Each structure stands twice: as structure tokens, then as C-alpha cells.
Amino acid sequence: xxxxxxxxxxxxxxxxxxxxxxxxxRLAPALGARKLVDFSGPxxxxxxxxxxxxxxxxxxxxxxxxxGLQRRVLALVELRADFELSxxxxxxxxxxxxxxxxxxxxxxxxxxxxxxxxxxxxxxQGAITGIGEASPHKQVRLGAATDGYPRHVAGAVERxxxxxxxxxxxxxxxxxxxxxxxxxxxxxxxxxxxHLRKILEGPIVWAPGVNGAVVVSLRGGDFVFESGQDLxxxxxxxxxxxxxxxxxxxxxxxxxxxxxxxALKP
Amino acid sequence: xxxxxYHEPPGELPAATRTFARLCASxxxxxxxxxxxxxxIAIETDPEALAVMRDAQGEEFKHFSMDLEFLLxxxxxxxxxxxxxxxxxxxxxxxxxxxEAEAFEGGASGASGAYxxxxxxxxxxxxxxx
Numbered sequence: 001x002x003x004x005x006x007x008x009x010x011x012x013x014x015x016x017x018x019x020x021x022x023x024x025x026r027l028a029p030a031l032g033a034r035k036l037v038d039f040s041g042p043x044x045x046x047x048x049x050x051x052x053x054x055x056x057x058x059x060x061x062x063x064x065x066x067x068g069l070q071r072r073v074l075a076l077v078e079l080r081a082d083f084e085l086s087x088x089x090x091x092x093x094x095x096x097x098x099x100x101x102x103x104x105x106x107x108x109x110x111x112x113x114x115x116x117x118x119x120x121x122x123x124x125q126g127a128i129t130g131i132g133e134a135s136p137h138k139q140v141r142l143g144a145a146t147d148g149y150p151r152h153v154a155g156a157v158e159r160x161x162x163x164x165x166x167x168x169x170x171x172x173x174x175x176x177x178x179x180x181x182x183x184x185x186x187x188x189x190x191x192x193x194x195h196l197r198k199i200l201e202g203p204i205v206w207a208p209g210v211n212g213a214v215v216v217s218l219r220g221g222d223f224v225f226e227s228g229q230d231l232x233x234x235x236x237x238x239x240x241x242x243x244x245x246x247x248x249x250x251x252x253x254x255x256x257x258x259x260x261x262x263a264l265k266p
Numbered sequence: 267x268x269x270x271x272y273h274e275p276p277g278e279l280p281a282a283t284r285t286f287a288r289l290c291a292s293x294x295x296x297x298x299x300x301x302x303x304x305x306x307i308a309i310e311t312d313p314e315a316l317a318v319m320r321d322a323q324g325e326e327f328k329h330f331s332m333d334l335e336f337l338l339x340x341x342x343x344x345x346x347x348x349x350x351x352x353x354x355x356x357x358x359x360x361x362x363x364x365x366e367a368e369a370f371e372g373g374a375s376g377a378s379g380a381y382x383x384x385x386x387x388x389x390x391x392x393x394x395x396x
Binding site for chain 1: 376377378383385387389390391392393
């Protein structure tokens with residue numbers, strides 16, 4: 001048994017399979033950042049830091065005639081979303097019920113996916129520098145009208161090209177912006193989604209938690225999500241009525257090329 | 267440029283599956299190369315040529331083993347079956363039957379999770395359709 005302590009939970013094997021399947025189905029559509037950045041790992045729960053290949057000077061040395069430097073690393077963060085499930089519901093699932101109420105798990109999956117997107121695109125104070133805050137490019141305002149999106153996205157792509165950043169490019173859209181894009185047809189009925197895809201030559205992803213939009217290069221090597229323990233369900237405690245579980249992951253995020261992305265404000 | 271390693275439309279496959287297919291194709295190529303060198307070595311009489319080909323075949327052994335290890339790491343049920351067969355003395359077929367029964371009929375506990383580390387196995391999603 002590992003640190004997730006899953007064997008201690010009053011949940012059958014079939015119940016665990018149900019929870020794992022439900023979690024995957026809920027998480028995969030919402031993990032927008034993972035669809036655009038490089039993924040390294042998973043390197044395990046005991047992996048604690050990412051090598052940056054950099055050093056910091058030290059004020060003193062431990063003896064005469066020697067010098068020293070300190071290695072700089074990026075510490076991994078742990079992200080966790082707790083939730084509760086009814087034991088009666090899980091017992092009914094074992095009996096064959098096909099409408100098990102897993103709302104607690106569904107909410108937790110959405111929360112942790114949103115938090116991961118925010119950390120990658122906008123940062124996590126004191127822990128992670130996000131793509132948007134690292135980017136040196138001026139943040140242009142998208143505005144409320146979606147008919148201006150092609151101009152802004154094309155402008156962002158052109159700015160990346162000016163900096164020698166090749167494509168294809170991907171676009172992460174916040175919830176409101178994504179809804180606006182998919183429901184809009186331009187003059188002549190041409191879907192805005194397809195027009196933007198042609199400009200980007202890459203994917204457009206739904207990224208709940210993103211404020212506005214972010215255009216990123218997909219050429220690789222610019223943005224690295226390093227996973228320690230990938231998203232997992234663990235066991236916390238239980239009583240007669242409820243079982244308390246959590247979704248958890250550990251990761252670091254490193255922007256290697258800040259100029260390889262352009263953030264667009266809402 | 268050929269994309270023969272894909273049996274389904276690549277655009278519909280997740281990135282992890284495309285990577286998996288590439289490594290499966292690579293494993294096949296390395297196995298073929300090992301077989302080809304084995305045949306060449308069997309008929310070659312020039313000692314210097316033999317030495318070169320034995321060295322080259324050794325490289326293929328390494329490549330095959332690395333491909334296999336990658337695939338086993340990414341496929342816990344395959345790894346479990348392989349652990350019951352590889353490097354075990356005795357009857358290979360018997361070990362195969364036992365390993366298969368243990369991996370798929372006894373079944374890994376749901377509490378252990380489908381993946382070795384207990385995670386959901388989501389990983390990177392580059393190439394996912396939406």
C-alpha cells in the first residue's frame with residue numbers, strides 16, 4: 001500500500017474502479033493546460049524538485065582557498081481537493097445501480113483541474129510563475145465581441161513570429177471566451193472556431209480558470225509541466241455514513257521561453 | 267513519409283497512444299534487425315565482418331530492451347504478465363498461463379488502482395481532441 005492508503009477505505013474493488021473511471025472522465029476535458037504544454041513524468045510521490053541547471057552565489061565558504069555555489073531547484077507543489085461520498089451510494093453501486101451520486105468527486109475533479117490551469121497560465125503566488133505573467137508581450141484586451149478574436153489571435157501569432165517563435169500554436173480559452181467562440185459564426189456562416197484554428201494551425205482548448213485567452217507555441221521545449229505523483233484518488237477517513245477521499249497531485253511548472261506565449265485579457 | 271504504425275486515424279488517437287504505437291513499431295524493427303543480423307552472422311566467414319556485425323547486433327539488443335522496458339512501464343497489466351515470464355527458469359508456457367491468470371483473472375485490486383503508482387494515469391494530453 002502506498003501513501004494514498006486506498007486499501008484502508010471501505011470501498012470495494014468495483015467501487016474503486018467506478019471512482020477512478022469517473023475521475024478520469026471528469027478531469028480529462030478540463031485539464032486544458034496539459035493539452036498545450038510539455039509533460040514530463042510522472043516521477044513519483046518522492047520526487048520533490050525540478051533541476052534548473054542554475055546556481056546561486058553563497059556569501060561565504062567553509063574554508064580558506066575554496067569557493068562554493070548553491071544549486072537552484074524548483075520545488076514541486078502539492079495540490080489537493082478533498083471530497084466526501086455517501087457509503088450508501090457506493091453500496092448501491094456494488095448492487096448494480098447505474099446512477100450513483102458522485103457529485104462530491106465531480107466537484108473536486110473540476111476544482112483541481114481549474115486550479116492546475118490557473119497555476120500554469122496565471123501562476124501561483126510564491127510557488128509557480130505562470131505563462132501569462134512570464135510573457136514579456138503586452139497583454140491586448142480581447143473585448144466582449146467575439147468578431148474581434150481573429151484579429152487579436154492573428155496579432156498574437158504575428159508577435160510570436162517576430163520573436164522567432166515558430167508554430168504550430170495553440171489557444172487556451174477561459175469558459176466565457178470558449179462559449180463565445182463555439183457559438184459564433186462569421187459572415188457567410190463560417191464557424192469562428194474553424195477560422196481561429198486556421199490562424200493557429202493548432203488546437204483550441206477549453207481551459208476553465210483561464211482569465212481571457214493565451215496563445216502558446218506548441219513547437220516544444222518552451223513550457224514544461226513536471227509531474228511528481230500524477231492525479232490520484234487517496235483515502236482520508238470514514239464513518240458510518242461518509243467516506244472522505246481526496247484528489248491529489250504534485251508538480252512543478254517551468255517557463256523556459258517566456259516570449260513563446262501571448263496572454264490576451266478578457 | 268509513412269505512418270504505418272497507426273492502425274486508426276492518428277488525429278483521433280490521444281498523444282499517449284501515438285507514443286505507444288511508435289515504440290511498438292520501434293520494438294518490431296529492433297527485433298527484425300536482431301533476426302537479420304543472426305542470419306548474416308550465421309553465413310559470414312570473414313572474422314572482421316563477423317566482429318562488426320556482432321557489435322551491431324549488440325546495439326539492437328540494447329535498443330529492443332529499452333523499447334520493451336518503456337512499453338512495460340506504461341502498461342501495468344503487460345508488465346505484470348511479463349514479470350511472471352521473463353528471467354524465470356522452468357517451463358515458459360506454464361509461466362505464461364500462470365502470469366496471465368494472475369494478471370487478468372485474479373485481477374489487480376481496485377484499491378491498488380489501474381496504474382502502478384495508484385494514479386489515474388492521465389499524464390500529458392498533447393494531441394487530445396478537445
